[in-house]
Amino acid sequence: MEKRLLLGVEAIAQGAIDSGLSGVYAYPGTPSTEITEYIQLSKQAIDRNIHREWSSNEKTAMEAALGMSYAGKRALVCMKHVGMNVAADCFMNAAVTGANGGLVIVAADDPSMHSSQNEQDSRMYGKFAQIPVLEPSSQQEAYDMTRYGFALSETVGSPVMLRVTTRLAHSRSGVRTGEVLPENKIKLPENPQQFILLPGIARKLYKLLLAKQADFKEASANSPFNLYKEGTDKSLGIIACGIGYNYVMECFGGRPPYPVLKISQYPLPRKQMKQILGECERILVVEEGYPVIEELLKGYPGDKRITGRLDGTLPRDGELNPDLLAQAFGLPVEEGASVPEVVAPRPPALCTGCSHRDVYNALNEVIRSYETGRVFSDIGCYTLGALPPFRAIHTCVDMGASITMAKGASDAGIFPAVAVIGDSTFTHSGMTGLLDAVNEKTPVTIIISDNESTSMTGGQDSAAFGRVESICAGIGVDPAHIRVLNPVPKNHEELCRMIREEIEYPGVSVIIPRRVCIQKARRDKKA
Amino acid sequence: MNTNIIIAGVGGQGILSIAAALGSAALTNDLYMKQAETHGMSQRGGDVQSFMRISDEPIFSDLIAKGKADIILSVEPMEALRYLPYLKKGGYVVTNSTPFVNIPDYPEMEALTQALENLPHRIVIDADAVAKEAAGNIRASNFVMLGAASPFIEIPFDYLEAGVRDIFTRKGESVVEMNLKALHAGRAFALARK
Numbered sequence: 001m002e003k004r005l006l007l008g009v010e011a012i013a014q015g016a017i018d019s020g021l022s023g024v025y026a027y028p029g030t031p032s033t034e035i036t037e038y039i040q041l042s043k044q045a046i047d048r049n050i051h052r053e054w055s056s057n058e059k060t061a062m063e064a065a066l067g068m069s070y071a072g073k074r075a076l077v078c079m080k081h082v083g084m085n086v087a088a089d090c091f092m093n094a095a096v097t098g099a100n101g102g103l104v105i106v107a108a109d110d111p112s113m114h115s116s117q118n119e120q121d122s123r124m125y126g127k128f129a130q131i132p133v134l135e136p137s138s139q140q141e142a143y144d145m146t147r148y149g150f151a152l153s154e155t156v157g158s159p160v161m162l163r164v165t166t167r168l169a170h171s172r173s174g175v176r177t178g179e180v181l182p183e184n185k186i187k188l189p190e191n192p193q194q195f196i197l198l199p200g201i202a203r204k205l206y207k208l209l210l211a212k213q214a215d216f217k218e219a220s221a222n223s224p225f226n227l228y229k230e231g232t233d234k235s236l237g238i239i240a241c242g243i244g245y246n247y248v249m250e251c252f253g254g255r256p257p258y259p260v261l262k263i264s265q266y267p268l269p270r271k272q273m274k275q276i277l278g279e280c281e282r283i284l285v286v287e288e289g290y291p292v293i294e295e296l297l298k299g300y301p302g303d304k305r306i307t308g309r310l311d312g313t314l315p316r317d318g319e320l321n322p323d324l325l326a327q328a329f330g331l332p333v334e335e336g337a338s339v340p341e342v343v344a345p346r347p348p349a350l351c352t353g354c355s356h357r358d359v360y361n362a363l364n365e366v367i368r369s370y371e372t373g374r375v376f377s378d379i380g381c382y383t384l385g386a387l388p389p390f391r392a393i394h395t396c397v398d399m400g401a402s403i404t405m406a407k408g409a410s411d412a413g414i415f416p417a418v419a420v421i422g423d424s425t426f427t428h429s430g431m432t433g434l435l436d437a438v439n440e441k442t443p444v445t446i447i448i449s450d451n452e453s454t455s456m457t458g459g460q461d462s463a464a465f466g467r468v469e470s471i472c473a474g475i476g477v478d479p480a481h482i483r484v485l486n487p488v489p490k491n492h493e494e495l496c497r498m499i500r501e502e503i504e505y506p507g508v509s510v511i512i513p514r515r516v517c518i519q520k521a522r523r524d525k526k527a
Numbered sequence: 528m529n530t531n532i533i534i535a536g537v538g539g540q541g542i543l544s545i546a547a548a549l550g551s552a553a554l555t556n557d558l559y560m561k562q563a564e565t566h567g568m569s570q571r572g573g574d575v576q577s578f579m580r581i582s583d584e585p586i587f588s589d590l591i592a593k594g595k596a597d598i599i600l601s602v603e604p605m606e607a608l609r610y611l612p613y614l615k616k617g618g619y620v621v622t623n624s625t626p627f628v629n630i631p632d633y634p635e636m637e638a639l640t641q642a643l644e645n646l647p648h649r650i651v652i653d654a655d656a657v658a659k660e661a662a663g664n665i666r667a668s669n670f671v672m673l674g675a676a677s678p679f680i681e682i683p684f685d686y687l688e689a690g691v692r693d694i695f696t697r698k699g700e701s702v703v704e705m706n707l708k709a710l711h712a713g714r715a716f717a718l719a720r721k
């Protein structure tokens with residue numbers, strides 16, 4: 001057995017490769033991106049020709065992975081938590097079809113919103129779909145549980161969710177790897193109707209999913225990853241999920257006086273839950289994310305024995321850390337000196353030389369001459385245009401929402417309604433919104449700030465590379481109103497003129513300022 | 528042994544290479560280690576930090592608790608101060624003195640220098656100048672910093688040398704040598720002022 005230094009997400013990737021993976025499907029999103037990147041660079045994966053290209057979005061990724069599972073092979077699909085929303089249609093139905101080849105879905109949550117719009121807890125999705133959820137507490141478990149997840153998926157015939165949070169995803173540790181399994185051969189589903197969700201068949205398959213719940217519970221009850229640690233002081237019992245377990249252990253140097261139930265597999269192991277609830281006076285539930293278990297145990301009347309995020313023992317939002325746990329246990333926190341006043345906040349900003357800067361400089365200049373102008377933006381580096389010195393955008397909600405929100409605002413009478421979206425976000429979820437606008441000839445000006453890269457997540461290739469204009473034309477934008485320009489400072493006047501002209505055009509226009517992301521260019525040069 | 532190090536800097540300054548050398552040193556010597564790092568939005572010129580924990584016993588938390596860091600190793604002077612609540616009593620701040628100014632309200636140098644001078648245990652080093660002089664390239668300044676921190680880290684110095692060698696081997700012997708020179712120069716500077 002070899003020991004390697006791996007990030008939590010890399011441990012998942014290596015675990016999948018060693019499980020006989022045949023394909024990974026994903027759209028980049030922090031903190032999940034490095035799973036796919038690791039597989040893309042892995043010699044093992046290249047030699048075996050494991051599928052490892054990026055997908056256009058999380059839904060296409062999930063569907064392709066389900067297709068590979070249909071064929072009997074092992075597939076991994078990875079996304080950040082909000083990607084689950086995009087993939088949810090397929091995800092929920094994949095629970096009903098079940099899996100054929102092992103299917104593991106990695107949902108990487110981002111409590112404290114280090115790089116996200118919300119801190120939704122993917123365990124809720126697992127519960128919603130009624131499938132097993134795994135939640136590793138360490139890099140080694142991330143590796144081991146990925147392998148376990150593939151085996152479980154095939155044994156119980158269901159997709160399995162592996163949920164991690166930012167801290168484990170982006171923390172490195174030594175990981176011992178195991179035996180490398182061969183890939184599955186193609187093997188079609190035994191039941192030819194397993195993947196046909198016609199109502200008459202879906203009703204049967206749904207009953208089957210309900211019947212499988214007993215298997216999921218049994219797997220949890222016997223899971224090597226759920227652990228009951230006895231303790232002598234029964235005044236408190238601790239239920240600690242995923243990496244929450246580490247913070248508990250840290251507080252007590254690895255030897256807590258209280259009983260601890262470590263949860264790393266759901267549905268909850270009933271017997272162990274009953275044991276801790278039965279033998280301890282008070283319960284502290286330690287969950288990274290929403291108070292899912294706490295709410296369940298507390299119940300609507302509100303059992304006061306159950307403490308955690310809902311009663312203020314731990315904060316209601318944000319990620320956990322050892323200090324918050326120490327406070328919850330009434331242990332001293334030996335905080336060092338305070339931060340001197342001279343320290344200024346240092347928020348992220350667009351790189352010097354970034355093409356989005358030039359786009360916002362021009363857009364700001366033009367929009368200033370219209371009192372009612374509104375700019376609807378999207379998810380990417382260019383969202384930083386909301387901050388000084390630009391303060392150029394008024395919205396950022398979800399992938400693709402710039403175009404459709406601009407459309408709705410225009411329908412409501414706002415003029416000018418401008419959308420700013422990146423090339424990769426456009427192909428992820430902007431194209432269908434553009435079709436809506438084209439069909440109704442809505443007066444919107446759409447700026448696709450094309451830097452030929454998925455930059456926010458590290459410069460992955462953009463699905464629309466070299467084809468943004470032709471996609472827009474294909475969707476039906478009048479080619480006379482598809483305008484491309486390199487937004488270098490010497491073209492500033494021309495870009496301003498272009499924006500002004502297209503704002504005045506009473507229909508859909510698309511402006512494509514195009515210049516490669518400087519980080520992407522640097523990275524490609526190195527490679 | 529048990530060492531908690533906060534490595535601080537600004538997105539784009541390459542603090543992860545320092546962490547990588549330490550990580551390699553820990554792993555090849557069968558020590559336990561956990562190292563949490565910042566990816567994502569902050570990498571665009573925001574403040575970034577890496578929590579590095581190395582021990583001969585199993586480590587639980589990926590994060591360092593407040594007041595438990597043995598050392599703050601910062602490649603930028605203002606960033607060195609951001610993590611003081613994590614520094615234990617008697618812990619050292621080892622920082623580069625060259626500011627990285629990418630915000631409009633970056634503090635006056637005088638005020639910043641004063642705040643650094645107020646620290647009871649500190650090594651302030653012009654890593655860029657030392658790197659240029661000792662290694663002939665300011666790009667080695669991160670390893671001047673690791674060298675300057677080395678007297679306060681409970682890891683044998685030859686482990687660190689091996690770590691640096693390990694992460695740069697791919698890039699050729701001259702890059703290895705350059706960074707090793709930087710490492711030695713940083714160490715000498717700190718030992719003279721410890």
Ligand code: SF4
Pocket residue numbers: 349350351353354355356381382451455456517518519520571
């Ligand atoms: S990474 Fe690229 S797109 Fe993002 S801010 Fe830097 S130059 Fe702009």
